[in-house]
Amino acid sequence: MSDFGPWLTKAISTVFPQASQGKCYFHLKQNIKKKFPKHFPLLEKYIEALSLCVHEDDFDDLWQIIKKDIKKNNGLKEIEERFIPYFENTYMAPQNKGFYIGKLPPGYGRTNNCLEGHHRYIKDEIFQKRSMDMGNFFN
Amino acid sequence: MELPEEILPTSIQLTNRRFYLKKEILKDLKGKTLGGFTNWIKKMNQKVKQCGLHDFVIISWKLTDIDFKLMFTTRALLLNAVLQAMNGQYLSIDSTHKLVNCDFKFTTFATVTESQKIADICYMLHFHEDNEAFVYGMKELQKTLKENFKFSWKPTV
Numbered sequence: 001m002s003d004f005g006p007w008l009t010k011a012i013s014t015v016f017p018q019a020s021q022g023k024c025y026f027h028l029k030q031n032i033k034k035k036f037p038k039h040f041p042l043l044e045k046y047i048e049a050l051s052l053c054v055h056e057d058d059f060d061d062l063w064q065i066i067k068k069d070i071k072k073n074n075g076l077k078e079i080e081e082r083f084i085p086y087f088e089n090t091y092m093a094p095q096n097k098g099f100y101i102g103k104l105p106p107g108y109g110r111t112n113n114c115l116e117g118h119h120r121y122i123k124d125e126i127f128q129k130r131s132m133d134m135g136n137f138f139n
Numbered sequence: 140m141e142l143p144e145e146i147l148p149t150s151i152q153l154t155n156r157r158f159y160l161k162k163e164i165l166k167d168l169k170g171k172t173l174g175g176f177t178n179w180i181k182k183m184n185q186k187v188k189q190c191g192l193h194d195f196v197i198i199s200w201k202l203t204d205i206d207f208k209l210m211f212t213t214r215a216l217l218l219n220a221v222l223q224a225m226n227g228q229y230l231s232i233d234s235t236h237k238l239v240n241c242d243f244k245f246t247t248f249a250t251v252t253e254s255q256k257i258a259d260i261c262y263m264l265h266f267h268e269d270n271e272a273f274v275y276g277m278k279e280l281q282k283t284l285k286e287n288f289k290f291s292w293k294p295t296v
Contacts, residue, residue, distance in 0.1 A: 001231040001251065008232060011273030015281070019230075020295050077181055105229050115249055118259070119235035122245065 001104070001112050003027040009095050024112035025051050028091060035086065036041040039079050051110060054102040063092065170216060187287045190214050198261065199279035210279055211263035218282065220260040221290045223250040230294040234268055244268045248280060 001022040002008045012021055032047060033040045046066045053059035067084055070076045090096060097103065104110060144213075165248055188198045192215040199210040234246040246263040263276045284290045 001229065002233065005234070005268075007268060007270045008234070008273050010270045012232075013276065014270070014274050014279040016230075016294055109251075110232055114251060115231050115233040115247055118247060118249075119233060119245070123235065 003112060004031070004090075004096055013095070017106070020103055021095065021098045022104045022110075023096055024110070025099050026111040026113055026116075028099050032087075036079070036083055039076075042076075043079070043083065051100050053100040056097075056102065059097070059102070060102050141180050187214055187217065187283065192218075198283045199275075201275065206265075206267055206272075208265045208275055210261055210263045210276060212259075212283075214287075216261060217287065219258050220250050221284060221288045221292075223258045224290070224292060224294070232273070244272075246273075246276060248276065258279060 001024060002012065003024050004027060009021060012019060028051075029044060029047060032043055036043055050059060050062055050066070053062060070080050070084065091099070099110070101110060151249050157158075168275075180197065185196050185246070186198055187198065193213050196211055197209065197211045199208075201208045229251050231249045231251045232246065233249075234244045236244060244265050244267075246265065248260045248263070250258045250260060261280055263272070265272045265276075281292050285290045
């Protein structure tokens, strides 16, 4: 399980080629929220539905249904033109698809939040939220 | 599988671990010349088997003109990882940034339990965040688990 960092994704495939890579659903939502803040409430519903798929076929079929749903609604022209190509190129790519529950180990949750929390602790408590230069960092 | 109680750190040991991370490993690296740095590494380079369960140990490092990687852990973390991996083999990796305003990264390799608790395996300090750094980290970790616990670590997820 990791975020969508391309180097991490590639390295896991190199060292553990047989491993199925789970991708953090929380990171996905955050990325979409940042990129499409105005339409996020609607997009979140689509993404949530995709993330609950158990089989890859269902996942692919649902994506086609979502695209049709967006295209038939004239008010969603911006989503059609910007969101669909972005989502397909980024999150429908084979290496990044692993955010739906069928790709994740049963019962383990869908996010990397526990490690994020761990790192937040290091930043907040150990380094007291300061971003320092090297000299201060080692002092 | 029940974890032996002694491999779970007490709060004092956790505090020591954090203290060690900040005050020893990071501070000790300050201002080292190449020679000083390699001497420091040699001094720190205990064998995993010779360490106490909760003492930090450097398991691998690499320093070049343009790159720096340092992996460290405790024997308890490695042992815990082996036991957790026997149950689930669920590896989680995350890098954190912005600790310093240069290309310095801190990466945690962990297994995650069913109750979404992390069981850290080891940490890596590295200047570059690229394919080479992560491949290095995972391969060195694999090697360490094999050498010290005869454990063939092949996460499936």
